[in-house]
Amino acid sequence: MSAERILYINNLYKSFDGKKVIEGLSLSLFSGENLVILGKSGTGKSVIMKCIVRLMEADKGEINVFGTDVANCTEKEMNRIRARIGYLFQEGAMYDSMTVLENLLFPARRNPRLRKLPESELIKLAEQHLESVDLADASGKLPSELSGGMKKRAGLARTLMLSPEMIIYDEPTTGLDPHTSEAIIKLILKVKKIYNTSSITITHDINCAEKTGDRLILLHDGKIIAEGTYGELKKNPAEQVQLFFN
Ligand SMILES: Nc1ncnc2c1ncn2[C@@H]1O[C@H](COP(=O)(O)OP(=O)(O)OP(=O)(O)O)[C@@H](O)[C@H]1O
Numbered sequence: 001m002s003a004e005r006i007l008y009i010n011n012l013y014k015s016f017d018g019k020k021v022i023e024g025l026s027l028s029l030f031s032g033e034n035l036v037i038l039g040k041s042g043t044g045k046s047v048i049m050k051c052i053v054r055l056m057e058a059d060k061g062e063i064n065v066f067g068t069d070v071a072n073c074t075e076k077e078m079n080r081i082r083a084r085i086g087y088l089f090q091e092g093a094m095y096d097s098m099t100v101l102e103n104l105l106f107p108a109r110r111n112p113r114l115r116k117l118p119e120s121e122l123i124k125l126a127e128q129h130l131e132s133v134d135l136a137d138a139s140g141k142l143p144s145e146l147s148g149g150m151k152k153r154a155g156l157a158r159t160l161m162l163s164p165e166m167i168i169y170d171e172p173t174t175g176l177d178p179h180t181s182e183a184i185i186k187l188i189l190k191v192k193k194i195y196n197t198s199s200i201t202i203t204h205d206i207n208c209a210e211k212t213g214d215r216l217i218l219l220h221d222g223k224i225i226a227e228g229t230y231g232e233l234k235k236n237p238a239e240q241v242q243l244f245f246n
C-alpha cells in the first residue's frame with residue numbers, strides 16, 4: 001500500500017498481575033482507511049486502544065502515532081497527539097449533568113483552536129454536528145433522556161467537533177438493535193467520506209466489520225491470528241476465524 005502509515009504498533013506486550021493480555025501484537029494503520037479489530041470479549045481490544053493514547057502503559061513494545069514514539073514522548077507531546085485523535089467510547093461517556101449541546105461545547109471550549117471562536121460560532125458548529133448525526137432535536141436533552149444509539153451519536157458529534165485526524169470507535173454497535181446499528185454504520189462511513197479520517201473500529205459485530213472495514217484483523221489470546229479483507233477472512237478455514245461468521 002502506498003498510503004502513509006499514520007500509526008504502528010510493534011511487538012506489544014501487556015499483562016495484569018501476571019495475566020497475559022497482549023502478547024507480541026503488531027499492526028499498522030494507513031491514512032484514510034478503517035482498520036477493524038475483531039475479537040471476542042476480553043481479548044484485550046480496549047487495552048490496545050488505551051495503550052495507543054497512553055491511558056495505560058504497555059509493558060513492552062513500540063507504539064508510534066503520527067510519527068511520535070508514544071512511550072518516550074513528553075506529556076505535552078502526548079496531549080498534542082491526543083488532540084488529533086477522536087475516541088468514541090464504548091459507553092458513550094457523556095457528562096450526565098449537562099445537556100447534549102453542553103456536552104459538545106465543554107471539550108470545544110478547551111480546544112486550543114476552537115476556544116478562539118466566539119460562543120455563538122461554537123454553538124452554531126455544535127448544532128451543525130448534531131444535525132449531521134441526526135440529533136438536531138436532542139440538543140437540550142440530558143444524556144439520561146437518550147437511548148443507547150442516540151448517546152453514541154451524540155458522542156460522535158462531540159468527537160467531530162474537534163476535527164480529529166484519526167478516530168477510534170470502541171464497539172460502536174454493541175448493545176444496539178439492528179436498525180440502530182445500521183444507522184451507526186452509515187455514520188461511520190459518512191464521517192470517513194466527508195472528513196477523510198483514518199480510523200480503528202473495535203468490534204465483535206461481523207456485520208459492522210464487513211460494512212465499515214477496509215482491512216480486518218482478528219485478535220485471539222492477545223495475538224493476531226488472521227488479517228485481510230472481509231472476503232479473505234470469510235474464506236479462512238481456521239476455527240477461531242469461522243466462529244465470527246456463524
Ligand atoms: N486496568 C485493568 N486492570 C486489570 N485487568 C485489566 C485492566 N484492564 C483490562 N484488564 C483485563 O484485560 C483483559 C482484556 O480487557 P479489555 O477490556 O481490553 O477486553 P476487550 O477485548 O475490550 O473486551 P470487550 O469486548 O468486552 O470490551 C480482561 O481480562 C480484563 O479483565
Ligand SMILES: [Mg+2]
Pocket residue numbers: 045046047090170171
Ligand atoms: Mg472493550
